Amino acid sequence: QKEVEQDPGPLSVPEGAIVSLNCTYSNSAFQYFMWYRQYSRKGPELLMYTYSSGNKEDGRFTAQVDKSSKYISLFIRDSQPSDSATYLCAMIKAAGNKLTFGGGTRVLVKP
Amino acid sequence: DTGVSQDPRHKITKRGQNVTFRCDPISEHNRLYWYRQTLGQGPEFLTYFQNEAQLEKSRLLSDRFSAERPKGSFSTLEIQRTEQGDSAMYLCASVQAGGVEQYFGPGTRLTVT
Numbered sequence: 290q291k292e293v294e295q296d297p298g299p300l301s302v303p304e305g306a307i308v309s310l311n312c313t314y315s316n317s318a319f320q321y322f323m324w325y326r327q328y329s330r331k332g333p334e335l336l337m338y339t340y341s342s343g344n345k346e347d348g349r350f351t352a353q354v355d356k357s358s359k360y361i362s363l364f365i366r367d368s369q370p371s372d373s374a375t376y377l378c379a380m381i382k383a384a385g386n387k388l389t390f391g392g393g394t395r396v397l398v399k400p
Numbered sequence: 401d402t403g404v405s406q407d408p409r410h411k412i413t414k415r416g417q418n419v420t421f422r423c424d425p426i427s428e429h430n431r432l433y434w435y436r437q438t439l440g441q442g443p444e445f446l447t448y449f450q451n452e453a454q455l456e457k458s459r460l461l462s463d464r465f466s467a468e469r470p471k472g473s474f475s476t477l478e479i480q481r482t483e484q485g486d487s488a489m490y491l492c493a494s495v496q497a498g499g500v501e502q503y504f505g506p507g508t509r510l511t512v513t
Contacts, residue, residue: 297440321500332404332491332504333443340500377442384500385431387456388493390442 292316295378295391304400308365312378312391315359319380319389322354324363327375327393336363336376368398404505406492412511413482420478421508425494432475433502434467435491436460443491449475482512 295312302308310324321340325333339345342356353362361380365372375395379388405424413419425432431450435443446465447457451472461467464482469475479486489509493502 293442295442323501325504330489330507330509332406332506335501335503338500379442381500384498385450385495387433387445387448388435388443388502390444392440392442 290315291392292389293378293380293391295394297392297394299395299397301397301399302368304368304370304398306368306398308363308368308372308396308398310363310365310376310378310394310396312361313359314361314380314389316382316389317356317359318382320383321381322352322361323379323381323388324350324352325377325379325390327377329375333377365396370398370400372396373398404492404494404503406490406505406508408508409506410509410511412513415482415484415512417482418478418480419482419510420476421490421510422474422476423492423505424474425492426496426503428496429494429499429503430472430497431495432469433493433495434475434477435493437489437491437507438487446477479510482510484512486510487512 323338324336327333349366351364375393377393378391433448434446437443449469489507492505
């Protein structure tokens, strides 16, 4: 079983809808939780990260972490066709550590 | 600052050949990471450097793989005697001292025929 699990999708939504993404993990040592966006044949782009449990908002993006359930989420409001990409969750145990990724969820936002 | 750069962007090679990739991290970032990503999967950690010291290697990094960061700036990843299973995207990332945010380059896509 992988340390970080993520539904591969694809997740198809109409433009303007809320996109809801999530990951589960097994290692309670993870402390920092990241979300990356990756367009086809490009490198991952960091969207935001959260330390420990709680919520964080950045523009249309909201990240949530529930360490008691080992469950993290990313919500994208007012989705746009340009949000169509693969979204990767990743986590680390401490600053400077290697990232452990989920498998990614492919998102399609239809005009 | 132009971000993390990688060269080449795409490499096609025949099985058994050696290949070398280069990564230039964001200046002043002292940690540099290599990851490998196969189609439909998330990136997997290969190795990382703090300055010129290689501090950790994954079990994925067989003895055919070697990485260097001789002056603590750019890094190279060499694969000897390539196999078809080596076909993947090789990603480089860097982070500043004490930082959390790893910034990725565009990747080098390797195709072994």
